[in-house]
Amino acid sequence: MSNTNSASHLPRIGVLGAGHVGSAMGRVASEAGYPVTIAGSGDPAKIALITKILIPGAQADWPAKVAADADIVILAIPLHKFRSFDPSLVAGKVVVDLMNYWAPIDGTQQLFEDPRHGSSEIVQQHLSGARVVKSFNHAGYHELEADRRPAGAADRLALGVAGDDRKAVEMVAALVENIGYDAVLLDGLHEGRILEPGGPVFGASLNKEQFAQVLTEKTAA
Template sequence: MTGAVLSRPRPRIAVLGAGHTGPVIARVALAAGYRVSVAASGDPAKIELITQVLAPGAEPRWAADAVKDADIVVLAIPLHKFAAFDPSSVAGKLVVDTMNYWPPVDGVQELFEDPRFGSSEIVQRRLARSTVVKTLNHLGYHELEDERRPAGSPERRALGVAGDDSGAVDVVAQVIERIGYDTVRLDSLRAGRLLEPGGPVFGVPLRRSEFEQAVWVEAA
């Protein structure tokens, strides 16, 4: 699956979620040259105006149609809705998990309360037929557009990309780099805990070397 995606210069992206985060991700992906569709839980007509205003050029679609045609599915739904999310809807897909479990904000969510696992590990266990990669969760949606910088800029911020499938991590890292960020690859979803609320890089603007040092010190 990831091999086929790697062979395409611009994979098609489906963003699931039309709240705060989804339209911003769609907008920056469009600016980087990707084809993007946006879907919410119902009729795309309900998000057509939102899409036109916040992500002009993105196509509002039914979720099933958006996912079917996508190479990468970005999961940007409110975390409390994940328990009702249908795993079969993204079976066989590369899924980017941008969600965070943050009880002070989300309240206690029983699905994510198992201390043995990070939130994306729990997402992967539920989406067992998908390949999950964690990223874009550790900077605010309001920063995602403004913090972009061209490759080589001394001000270019780094983002972590974590996953158990190295090919999938490479695919997603390439997207992040084209959007306007350096990437630091973490070789497991378990290591993705470092990107979560309370982790050493959550909400902290770091250059690549600083980011690497922060996660390596924490993991040591």
């Protein structure tokens, strides 16, 4: 979904995680006009060629450099690696949590077993110096690319955006809109639970009105 804004006026996106999800996110952000850097778990030379092929215009770099240079950090690492993730890498940053905790897939991760909190709330607790926003996680990476539509299109879908820092939420909402979706702002990071596996919008293809209806029904329940 192309964007008419100059890349120099858009926030720099740093993707941590070069798997299917991270690569798809880097690709759609780059195609929307955002400058993008991406890191895998080690030497960027290992992913330089695949980055050039799969994410044209993006650059591969070391994780610390990707995070340091980014205005928005996309956290797309395997969930089981999060416990060892260094919080200082993203201190002061807007961090978009794309990770999902799904015990049947990931195995039981005790860190995310606290029923009082959604998974992104737990991520925020561990990344206390960052401003965590939950979004994009409830769409499959294939659909994330295929379902993009221009603003005003009759079949444009919606993505939820949940966070406690208003400015961070607005930055991520703009990213959602520029990529090709309508952004639906939720009432705080705790509301991000509806975006998680088992939640009412996870994996669902909803337009903005349908998404709003789900929120209304949840509030009324």
